[in-house]
Amino acid sequence: MAAGTTPGVRRRKPSKGDLTSQAILDTAEKLLAERDLTAITIDDLASGAGIKRSAFYFHFESREAVLYLLAERVLSQLYDAATLWTERTEGSPDDAVRRSIAGNVAVWRANGPVLRAAVRARDTDENMRQFWADVARRFITAVADRIDADRAAGLAVPGPPSAKSLATVLVSMNDEVFYHHSRTRRSPAADREVVDTLTTVWLRSIYAR
Amino acid sequence: MAAGTTPGVRRRKPSKGDLTSQAILDTAEKLLAERDLTAITIDDLASGAGIKRSAFYFHFESREAVLYLLAERVLSQLYDAATLWTERTEGSPDDAVRRSIAGNVAVWRANGPVLRAAVRARDTDENMRQFWADVARRFITAVADRIDADRAAGLAVPGPPSAKSLATVLVSMNDEVFYHHSRTRRSPAADREVVDTLTTVWLRSIYAR
DNA sequence: TTGATTCCGGACACAGTGTCGACCAGAATC
DNA sequence: GATTCTGGTCGACACTGTGTCCGGAATCAA
Numbered sequence: 001m002a003a004g005t006t007p008g009v010r011r012r013k014p015s016k017g018d019l020t021s022q023a024i025l026d027t028a029e030k031l032l033a034e035r036d037l038t039a040i041t042i043d044d045l046a047s048g049a050g051i052k053r054s055a056f057y058f059h060f061e062s063r064e065a066v067l068y069l070l071a072e073r074v075l076s077q078l079y080d081a082a083t084l085w086t087e088r089t090e091g092s093p094d095d096a097v098r099r100s101i102a103g104n105v106a107v108w109r110a111n112g113p114v115l116r117a118a119v120r121a122r123d124t125d126e127n128m129r130q131f132w133a134d135v136a137r138r139f140i141t142a143v144a145d146r147i148d149a150d151r152a153a154g155l156a157v158p159g160p161p162s163a164k165s166l167a168t169v170l171v172s173m174n175d176e177v178f179y180h181h182s183r184t185r186r187s188p189a190a191d192r193e194v195v196d197t198l199t200t201v202w203l204r205s206i207y208a209r
Numbered sequence: 210m211a212a213g214t215t216p217g218v219r220r221r222k223p224s225k226g227d228l229t230s231q232a233i234l235d236t237a238e239k240l241l242a243e244r245d246l247t248a249i250t251i252d253d254l255a256s257g258a259g260i261k262r263s264a265f266y267f268h269f270e271s272r273e274a275v276l277y278l279l280a281e282r283v284l285s286q287l288y289d290a291a292t293l294w295t296e297r298t299e300g301s302p303d304d305a306v307r308r309s310i311a312g313n314v315a316v317w318r319a320n321g322p323v324l325r326a327a328v329r330a331r332d333t334d335e336n337m338r339q340f341w342a343d344v345a346r347r348f349i350t351a352v353a354d355r356i357d358a359d360r361a362a363g364l365a366v367p368g369p370p371s372a373k374s375l376a377t378v379l380v381s382m383n384d385e386v387f388y389h390h391s392r393t394r395r396s397p398a399a400d401r402e403v404v405d406t407l408t409t410v411w412l413r414s415i416y417a418r
Numbered sequence: 419t420t421g422a423t424t425c426c427g428g429a430c431a432c433a434g435t436g437t438c439g440a441c442c443a444g445a446a447t448c
Numbered sequence: 449g450a451t452t453c454t455g456g457t458c459g460a461c462a463c464t465g466t467g468t469c470c471g472g473a474a475t476c477a478a
Contacts (some may be wrong), residue, residue, distance in 0.1 A: 161406040173382030197370040204413045
């Protein structure tokens with residue numbers, strides 16, 4: 001997206017510092033496509049942005065901070081995709097679930113390296129841990145609410161298992177499958193099969209379809 | 210298990226080196242219970258075993274090599290648990306699936322730190338990657354075979370999705386759930402709920418139960 | 419133009435890794 | 449009992465990467 005195109009918003013032209021910060025972000029995204037975050041040194045990031053290593057610390061306090069910014073942007077897209085189902089107001093669940101899952105697969109395809117790095121950083125970085133815990137919580141409660149609503153409406157089979165518990169394992173399944181699938185060679189056929197399979201499991205588990 | 214108790218097997222008494230190797234293994238297992246593998250230095254392992262850092266390299270070539278040995282032992286237990294279902298010969302699937310899942314939860318409970326570290330090391334260590342790819346492949350084909358057999362017998366609902374694809378997502382779900390669940394505070398009630406929920410999803414997905 | 423920020427680089431101290439050769443104790447051999 | 453041999457250990461070294469501190473250059477606002 002080009003800068004300054006949003007109508008009615010006057011923004012100062014990016015300062016030199018903004019430019020290098022962005023250059024660092026770009027370098028990080030590029031390098032993440034080829035290797036793990038832990039295998040990327042501060043110097044890789046700095047020299048990729050045309051500055052010395054010590055100057056990096058003026059812009060970010062760690063590699064993880066860079067990743068954090070990168071990940072935040074992608075995450076809103078994930079929410080949007082999920083919302084297709086959790087906030088559905090009409091129509092059968094089937095298509096909504098499928099579209100929501102397909103949307104997630106698309107986002108993972110487009111941003112695999114960043115998302116995978118962010119997931120892995122969970123294990124070493126406390127902020128990232130919190131970040132994902134939050135994400136998971138939001139997803140799970142949204143799904144659980146949806147299940148409860150559909151159970152109340154007689155659409156979904158009643159518990160046990162509790163909506164929360166069911167939501168937890170289904171969301172976990174998706175996360176893991178998306179993660180691994182995003183590492184495989186691009187293939188529309190494979191994408192379709194993954195979406196089909198996950199959709200089937202969701203529908204059978206929630207609606208006994 | 211105490212050494213030298215197996216009847217009829219004469220084994221040389223452990224040499225000094227065997228003892229230190231074992232001490233390193235023990236130290237690693239102990240430390241993994243409190244922090245990540247990457248946060249454990251070679252010196253931590255060495256001094257925990259009562260030797261200097263440089264002597265560590267006589268026994269192992271890396272931290273990962275230590276973990277590798279630790280993980281291999283635990284893995285056979287995982288296989289045993291899974292076998293309860295995949296090689297079932299009689300009776301209804303329900304109990305077999307449940308027992309198999311419960312067995313896995315138990316193994317993860319008992320060896321969480323080692324298993325989690327081994328999973329995480331997948332991202333940085335090529336051997337570990339291969340190791341888990343192998344494990345996953347074996348699990349998935351075993352499950353897929355079972356599904357195919359039950360479909361042929363008219364017990365399971367026919368595809369699509371293909372048995373392999375279905376097996377992949379279900380095994381992924383279990384892995385992810387086991388991983389996270391093993392980090393939570395021990396609780397028989399929570400264990401039961403996880404087992405129940407996973408069992409439900411498996412049975413509904415495969416048998417439309 | 420000047421003064422204040424903003425941004426950058428050189429230098430330092432430090433932590434961890436991996437390797438090398440010297441060495442030492444105890445078992446095996448003469 | 450003296451010897452060799454081998455398994456195991458250690459100290460020292462070179463190297464990579466991190467984080468900080470401070471002086472100074474570039475940039476921007478007035």
